[in-house]
Amino acid sequence: xxxxxxxxxxxxxxxxxxxxxxxxxxxxxxxxxxxxxxxxxxxxxxxxxxxxxxxxxxxxxxxxxxxxxxxxxxxxxxxxxxxxxxxxxxxxxxxxxxxxxxxxxxxxxxxxxxxxxxxxxxxxxxxxxxxxxxxxxxxxxxxxxxxxxxxxxxxxxxxxxxxxxxxxxxxxxxxxxxxxxxxxxxxxxxxxxxxxxxxxxxxxxxxxxxxxxxxxxxxxxxxxxxxxxxxxxxxxxxxxxxxxxxxxxxxxxxxxxxxxxxxxxxxxxxxxxxxxxxxxxxxxxxxxxxxxxxxxxxxxxxxxxxxxxxxxxxxxxxxxxxxxxx
Numbered sequence: 001x002x003x004x005x006x007x008x009x010x011x012x013x014x015x016x017x018x019x020x021x022x023x024x025x026x027x028x029x030x031x032x033x034x035x036x037x038x039x040x041x042x043x044x045x046x047x048x049x050x051x052x053x054x055x056x057x058x059x060x061x062x063x064x065x066x067x068x069x070x071x072x073x074x075x076x077x078x079x080x081x082x083x084x085x086x087x088x089x090x091x092x093x094x095x096x097x098x099x100x101x102x103x104x105x106x107x108x109x110x111x112x113x114x115x116x117x118x119x120x121x122x123x124x125x126x127x128x129x130x131x132x133x134x135x136x137x138x139x140x141x142x143x144x145x146x147x148x149x150x151x152x153x154x155x156x157x158x159x160x161x162x163x164x165x166x167x168x169x170x171x172x173x174x175x176x177x178x179x180x181x182x183x184x185x186x187x188x189x190x191x192x193x194x195x196x197x198x199x200x201x202x203x204x205x206x207x208x209x210x211x212x213x214x215x216x217x218x219x220x221x222x223x224x225x226x227x228x229x230x231x232x233x234x235x236x237x238x239x240x241x242x243x244x245x246x247x248x249x250x251x252x253x254x255x256x257x258x259x260x261x262x263x264x265x266x267x268x269x270x271x272x273x274x275x276x277x278x279x280x281x282x283x284x285x286x287x288x289x290x291x292x293x294x295x296x297x298x299x300x301x302x303x304x305x306x307x308x309x310x311x312x313x314x315x316x317x318x319x320x321x322x323x324x325x326x
Contacts, residue, residue, distance in 0.1 A: 001294075002060050004085075006027070006052045006076055007040040007067035011090055011117075014040040015065045018290040026055045034053065043227060063297075066090060067117075068217040070173065071166045074099045074234070081106045086297055089288075090117040092177045093307075095168025096304045097314035104307060117294040118181045118305035120251070124279045124286040125260035129239065129246045133186060133260055138241025144222040145238040146179045149230025150254075152202065156228065162204035171207030172317055176226035178238075179206055181305065183214060183222035186239050189312065190214040190222065193319040201229040212320060244272070252283050 003019055005012050006025035016038055017023060024043030028084040029035035039046045052072075054063055054305040056079050060310055063086035066076050074094035080087045081103060093116045102142035107114045120126060127159035130140070151170075160166045160193040161174060184190065192215040197207035208229050233254045239246040245263040263272040289305070296303040 001062040001086075001297075002290050004055045004058070004061045004113060005038065005067065005073075006055060006064060007090075008034045009067065012065070012067040013038060013041075014286050015088070015290070017165065018287045019057070019127060022064075022294075025060045026058055028052045037200060044163050049201065050074050051080070052284055054079045054135075056085060059086070063087065069160050069166050070095050070168050074103065078103050079104055081110055081112050084110050084112060086113045086115075087262075088115040088117065088293060091310070092168075092173050093117075093183075093319070094314060095173070096318050097311050098308075098318075100311060104311070107307065113293070113297045113303065114306055114307040115289075115303045116307060116310040117289070118178065118309065119285040120178045120182060121185060122285040122292065122307050123248075123251060124285075125248045125277065126237075126254040127257045127288075128260050128277060130185070132246060133239060133241075136266070137244055137262065138239060139243030140241060141187055141220050142242060143220060144183050144224075144240070145236075146183060147226075147229035147234055147236045147272045148175045148179050148225045149206060149225070150175070150210075150232045150233045151231045152228045154217060157202040157204040162202070162206055164206050169317065169321060170197070170199070170204070170210075171208055171226050171228045172210040172212075174228070176210050176212070176224070177313050177317065179224045179226055180212070180222075180316050181309060182237060183224060184309065184312060185305075187214075187216055187220050187222055190316060191217045194323065197318050197320065197324045198312045203260075204208070204313060210318075210320070214316065252279070252281065258288065270289055
């Protein structure tokens with residue numbers, strides 16, 4: 001397939017590395033030199049522009065990867081799908097659910113596949129945890145507990161993420177959407193949303209911490225916190241069932257070695273039977289996610305972490321923001 005990448009920053013570069021034998025035929029970025037650099041590295045003969053509109057209409061483009069700032073994700077995604085292109089949009093896929101919603105009807109009408117960049121689903125520890133969960137290894141779900149955070153960097157409060165007109169929100173729309181997506185992946189839909197957002201450290205008009213309590217119709221709970229004042233980068237997700245627990249820690253790199261620990265309750269209770277798996281090395285989640293999407297396009301399947309998932313996550317974030325504006 002022939003691909004275009006719109007947004008040539010860090011994530012756009014990561015996505016370019018996943019293309020494998022597919023061809024990069026067009027790139028766009030508001031900073032033209034950055035687009036040229038990505039082109040030179042991954043598609044030396046690719047068309048280069050600082051206007052994404054010139055890219056999505058090209059006949060030599062089959063699919064578009066969008067890795068821009070949040071304010072451009074949904075508009076470009078809708079335009080690309082309307083042009084008949086398959087689309088991968090980085091999370092959160094839009095600043096709110098209302099902005100993203102029109103993509104549903106456009107994608108259906110044009111019969112194109114839409115994948116959202118929920119790459120955390122494709123980390124090996126997460127995939128192994130889901131395998132154990134689906135096999136009944138922890139029994140009926142009781143609750144989920146998750147934490148995800150980083151420490152920012154000097155000048156973080158001056159970056160585009162701190163401008164609500166561009167970002168749509170703060171840490172909740174940055175790393176928080178990953179936690180909500182993972183919680184939904186294991187627990188299903190949530191019918192109640194409660195929580196608190198706060199700006200404790202960074203001098204910016206968006207939140208640097210969010211605390212969320214989500215409840216399903218059956219009473220299962222997800223208790224989640226996301227932070228950009230977490231001075232040591234942290235990822236931890238615990239899935240607690242009636243007969244066992246799955247705990248995922250680390251995401252490799254600065255988050256530490258990725259590890260899954262499985263605690264299996266014994267009939268006599270007491271100390272559980274414990275198994276653990278470690279996954280050192282590079283982060284291959286983007287590559288696995290891309291390969292999954294290619295298979296979904298080939299076989300006409302809805303991707304894992306697709307448009308319905310992104311809309312459900314954004315609706316939860318919208319409710320949290322609305323509650324905190326009261």
